[in-house]
Every structure is written in C-alpha cells, then in structure tokens.
Amino acid sequence: MQDGAVATPATPVENETPFKNLRDGFLSSVPSTQEFKEAASFDVSKDESTVSITVVGASGDLAKKKIFPALFALYYEVIWWQHFTIFGYARSKMTDAELRNMVSKTLACRIDKRENCGEKIDQFLKRCFYHSGQYDSQENFAELDKKLKEQEGGRVSNRLFYLSIPPNIFIDAVKCTSSSASSGIGWTRVIVEKPFGRDSDSSAALTKALKQYLEEDQIFRIDHYLGKELVENLSVLRFSNLIFEPLWSRQYIRNVQLIFSEDFGTEGRGGYFDNYGILRDIMQNHLLQILALFAMETPVSLDAEDIRNEKVKVLRSMRPLQLEDVVVGQYKSHTKGGVAYPAYIDDNTVPKGSLTPTFAAAALFIDNARWDGVPFLMKAGKALHKKRVQFRHVPGNLYNQNFETDLDQATNELIIRVQPDEAIDLKINNKVPGLGMRLDHSNLNLHYAARYSKEIPDAYERLLLDAIEGERRLFIRSDELDAAWALFTPVLKELEEKNIIPEYYPYGSRGPVGAHYLAARYNVRWGDLGI
Numbered sequence: 001m002q003d004g005a006v007a008t009p010a011t012p013v014e015n016e017t018p019f020k021n022l023r024d025g026f027l028s029s030v031p032s033t034q035e036f037k038e039a040a041s042f043d044v045s046k047d048e049s050t051v052s053i054t055v056v057g058a059s060g061d062l063a064k065k066k067i068f069p070a071l072f073a074l075y076y077e078v079i080w081w082q083h084f085t086i087f088g089y090a091r092s093k094m095t096d097a098e099l100r101n102m103v104s105k106t107l108a109c110r111i112d113k114r115e116n117c118g119e120k121i122d123q124f125l126k127r128c129f130y131h132s133g134q135y136d137s138q139e140n141f142a143e144l145d146k147k148l149k150e151q152e153g154g155r156v157s158n159r160l161f162y163l164s165i166p167p168n169i170f171i172d173a174v175k176c177t178s179s180s181a182s183s184g185i186g187w188t189r190v191i192v193e194k195p196f197g198r199d200s201d202s203s204a205a206l207t208k209a210l211k212q213y214l215e216e217d218q219i220f221r222i223d224h225y226l227g228k229e230l231v232e233n234l235s236v237l238r239f240s241n242l243i244f245e246p247l248w249s250r251q252y253i254r255n256v257q258l259i260f261s262e263d264f265g266t267e268g269r270g271g272y273f274d275n276y277g278i279l280r281d282i283m284q285n286h287l288l289q290i291l292a293l294f295a296m297e298t299p300v301s302l303d304a305e306d307i308r309n310e311k312v313k314v315l316r317s318m319r320p321l322q323l324e325d326v327v328v329g330q331y332k333s334h335t336k337g338g339v340a341y342p343a344y345i346d347d348n349t350v351p352k353g354s355l356t357p358t359f360a361a362a363a364l365f366i367d368n369a370r371w372d373g374v375p376f377l378m379k380a381g382k383a384l385h386k387k388r389v390q391f392r393h394v395p396g397n398l399y400n401q402n403f404e405t406d407l408d409q410a411t412n413e414l415i416i417r418v419q420p421d422e423a424i425d426l427k428i429n430n431k432v433p434g435l436g437m438r439l440d441h442s443n444l445n446l447h448y449a450a451r452y453s454k455e456i457p458d459a460y461e462r463l464l465l466d467a468i469e470g471e472r473r474l475f476i477r478s479d480e481l482d483a484a485w486a487l488f489t490p491v492l493k494e495l496e497e498k499n500i501i502p503e504y505y506p507y508g509s510r511g512p513v514g515a516h517y518l519a520a521r522y523n524v525r526w527g528d529l530g531i
C-alpha cells in the first residue's frame with residue numbers, strides 16, 4: 001500500500017486458507033502424505049493408472065526452456081502420480097542418459113532455490129526416457145508405443161503428447177500419434193502449440209486435419225498467456241469484487257489498453273517470426289485472449305464450456321480490424337552506450353528487405369450494449385525499451401477542473417501488470433492534506449512479491465497440470481479460434497497485398513510515433529509503462 005493510507009491485515013491470505021486439494025497447496029508447500037490422500041478426488045485411480053507425457057520435439061527450444069522445467073516443477077511441488085513416465089521424442093539421436101543430461105542442465109538453475117532440489121531432480125530424471133524417430137513414421141511411433149507400454153507395466157495408460165514442433169509437421173505427428181501410439185483404455189490428449197495457422201483458411205484447414213485423427217476434446221490448443229497468474233486472476237478480480245463489476249461497461253470505462261513490450265528482438269527465431277509477424281505472434285492470440293476475458297459477459301458457471309461460450313460471444317461481437325486502425329513498425333539498428341543493437345533484417349534467418357512488422361498498434365471495437373464505442377487499444381512490439389505486459393482501463397472522471405488538476409490525469413485507472421513484477425494498481429484521486437482543496441493522484445496497489453512469499457508458477461506448469469487433469473478452461477476451442485482469425489485475417493491480407501511499409505523505430509526505443517497518432521484519433525493517451 002503506498003502513501004500509508006490504510007493498514008493491511010498482517011496475515012497473508014495464503015496462511016488463512018487451509019490445504020484443500022493439491023492445487024490449493026500448489027507451490028505454497030509440498031503436501032504431506034495425509035493431505036495427498038485426502039485430496040483423492042484429484043486423481044481417483046492413481047494407484048491403477050499411469051500418466052505418460054511425451055514431448056514431441058524434445059530437442060527443441062521450447063522443450064528445454066519451458067516444458068521440461070514445468071514438468072519438473074509439477075513433480076517437485078505436487079508429489080504427483082505414483083506411476084508416471086516422461087518421454088522425449090525427436091529426430092536427433094540421443095540416449096536416455098543424454099536426454100537426462102540435457103534436462104538436468106535446464107534444471108540446474110533451480111537447484112539452490114528449492115529445498116532438496118538436487119535429490120528431487122535425480123528422482124525426476126529416472127522417470128525420463130527418450131526415443132528417436134521421424135515425425136511421419138508410423139513405425140517409429142509404434143516403437144515409442146512399445147517403450148511406453150514397458151513403463152506403464154500393464155496399468156491403465158493415460159497419455160499426453162505435447163507437440164513442440166514446427167507447425168508444418170503437426171499433422172504428420174498427430175496422425176502417427178493417433179494411429180500408432182494412442183492409449184488403449186485410458187485417455188489420449190494432444191497439446192498443440194501456436195501458431196494455429198496464419199489466417200482463417202489455414203487455421204480451418206489445420207482444425208479439419210486435426211479432427212481427422214482426434215476428437216475436439218482431445219485437442220488442447222495452448223495459449224500460454226492464459227496460464228499466467230495475473231490473467232487467471234482477471235476473472236476473480238472482475239466477478240468477485242462488487243466494486244468493479246458495476247463499472248465494467250461503456251458507461252464508466254473510456255478505453256482499455258493492452259500493452260505487450262519486449263526489450264529484445266527476434267534473436268534466433270527470425271525464421272519463424274518472419275512468416276508470422278507481431279499481429280499473428282502476439283495480438284491475434286495472447287492480447288485478444290486477455291481482451292476476451294476482460295470484456296466477456298458473466299459466464300453461467302466456471303465450467304470450461306460456459307467460459308469459452310462467453311469468450312466466443314464477445315469475439316463474435318467485435319468488428320474486424322480495419323487497416324486505418326493499425327500502425328505497423330519494424331525495428332532498425334541502434335547504437336547506445338557504445339553497444340550496437342541489430343536491425344530486424346540483420347538477422348540472417350530473415351529474408352532481405354522483409355516488411356514483416358515487429359511492432360503493431362491497433363484499435364478494436366466491440367459492438368455490443370456493454371462496450372459500444374469504447375476503443376480497445378493494443379500495442380505489441382519487440383526490441384522496445386522495456387519488458388512489460390500490462391493492461392489498464394481508464395474510467396471517466398468524476399471531478400472537474402475547478403480543483404487545480406489536469407482532468408485527463410485525474411481519471412481513475414486500473415492497471416494489471418501481467419509481467420514482470422506482477423501487480424494490480426488502482427489509481428485514485430485524493431485530496432492533498434491542508435486547508436485548501438487540491439487533488440493528488442495515488443495508487444492503491446497489490447504487488448505480488450510483497451504480498452505473497454510463494455513463487456508464482458510458470459504458465460506452462462498450470463497448463464500442463466490442466467491438460468493432465470482434463471481441464472479445458474484455459475485452452476482454445478476451435479470456434480474461438482475461428483472468431484479470433486475472422487477479426488485479423490482481412491487486415492493481415494491487406495497489409496501483405498498492399499506491401500505496407502512499416503514505420504522504422506530504433507532498437508530499444510518506445511516504438512513508432514504512429515502509435516500515438518492512432519491513440520489520439522480516439523482521444524486516448526497510451527498509459528505509461530510503469531506502475
């Protein structure tokens with residue numbers, strides 16, 4: 001709490017909530033065996049069944065950076081299923097020992113952070129195996145199936161395949177998985193990584209192809225932003241606080257801003273990125289998902305289908321993005337403090353003369369009774385001056401100029417910082433103490449690091465646990481995906497067909513000035529990136 005206004009209770013909320021199930025205890029403490037037994041509803045058949053997780057593309061960047069560390073964190077925090085196996089699968093030749101060595105390197109940085117971590121890593125690695133094969137070989141997947149069966153030891157087998165591979169080989173891998181390596185009696189689920197196509201047509205084709213081999217409820221389309229703590233908290237903030245929900249409409253909210261800013265370029269991923277650009281990489285998925293959660297109507301229940309129904313409804317109420325409501329940019333080289341930062345096109349995996357946007361700002365509108373006329377402004381960019389993802393909404397002002405304050409400055413704002421330093425800030429106006437009447441602006445804030453001692457789980461931990469539990473709430477349904485692409489496809493086509501030249505901005509800057517003109521057109525000033 002800033003400005004020393006009100007004392008907060010000394011006991012953190014986490015200590016007031018007794019352990020109820022594995023998720024409640026998740027990351028706060030490792031549950032005792034007794035607690036684990038009491039949480040039997042978590043996995044009723046844990047003695048008889050097995051869970052096998054196969055990371056397809058195990059040699060790749062995402063597997064090393066996110067998936068194996070998340071699996072280990074789940075293992076460390078949740079004791080986990082008595083019988084579980086993790087397989088890496090890729091074309092690279094590796095033995096089990098080499099995979100374990102690779103995984104242990106990715107975990108090394110965690111060792112000193114957690115109690116008994118080294119011991120836990122050793123136990124975890126013993127459950128990790130590797131099989132080398134082609135992504136389109138039924139025979140190689142049948143070999144994997146055989147190895148999985150050996151580990152499953154005749155128990156009911158539940159299998160999760162995480163497709164951490166480039167999109168052009170998704171379908172081959174799904175086909176082989178479903179025909180040669182799916183589980184017999186238990187469930188088989190497949191996590192699919194973005195990008196889910198490049199536009200409406202390619203996305204529909206991908207969905208159609210996936211559905212040749214899988215039912216919709218077997219497909220878990222991951223958008224890792226939905227697994228981020230502050231994005232999860234958005235619905236809680238909205239629907240459990242009476243002070244917010246009545247204000248959540250055009251009547252009180254002037255504009256909503258969703259800002260994604262990275263302080264590094266495409267570094268090493270230029271080949272992938274150039275085929276997609278920032279609108280597809282960040283806006284059409286991560287930012288639009290946050291927008292949908294922010295703007296949807298109250299769902300009938302917290303069930304996955306009820307929430308996803310509301311998200312689809314709000315996405316379908318939106319106007320497709322118009323070319324005049326988009327500004328695109330691309331970073332150029334810049335030297336600062338004697339260090340030369342490269343331009344996007346200096347990346348040797350990017351084609352010469354590429355016009356692919358690394359920055360975009362956009363204004364979107366929802367044509368429904370709640371949001372009619374409210375601009376939802378998005379800004380996303382790489383190689384900017386700060387690393388920050390946040391969104392804010394700006395309600396109208398109740399006071400007027402008579403009180404020696406800048407009217408625009410005096411609006412209330414709710415700022416939700418997704419990362420880093422997760423925080424929620426509510427900007428309020430208050431009177432400066434004294435005999436006069438002068439207004440000041442202060443923040444009521446919840447800074448997670450100060451409020452909670454527990455480590456915030458990585459989005460991939462939450463999402464992997466959800467997929468294993470069959471919880472679909474945070475995964476994208478195919479009709480959601482169609483609705484999201486319908487909003488972006490026309491403008492993406494226009495940008496490409498008209499060869500729109502991006503505005504060039506220096507690496508490490510605040511991005512193109514065009515973003516400010518776009519916001520100004522809707523009478524909006526971008527919020528400062530700091531809270």
Ligand SMILES: NC(=O)C1=CN([C@@H]2O[C@H](COP(=O)(O)OP(=O)(O)OC[C@H]3O[C@@H](n4cnc5c(N)ncnc54)[C@H](OP(=O)(O)O)[C@@H]3O)[C@@H](O)[C@H]2O)C=CC1
Pocket residue numbers: 057058059060061062063090091092093135163164165166167169193194195272
């Ligand atoms: N990396 C990231 O931060 C993010 C990635 N994603 C998505 O996750 C998925 C995996 O990403 P990432 O790990 O970066 O991908 P990689 O490029 O590292 O590829 C993963 C593995 O797939 C195999 N592979 C790569 N290219 C080909 C090819 N042309 N043909 C056949 N096999 C190939 C390689 O394994 P081998 O040669 O051993 O078979 C490689 O190790 C992608 O869909 C990506 O879009 C999504 C969000 C973030």
Ligand SMILES: O=C1O[C@H](COP(=O)(O)O)[C@@H](O)[C@H](O)[C@H]1O
Pocket residue numbers: 224262281
């Ligand atoms: O999906 C993607 O997300 C990352 C940013 O993820 P974060 O969790 O680190 O915020 C982005 O760098 C990448 O380009 C994109 O594909």
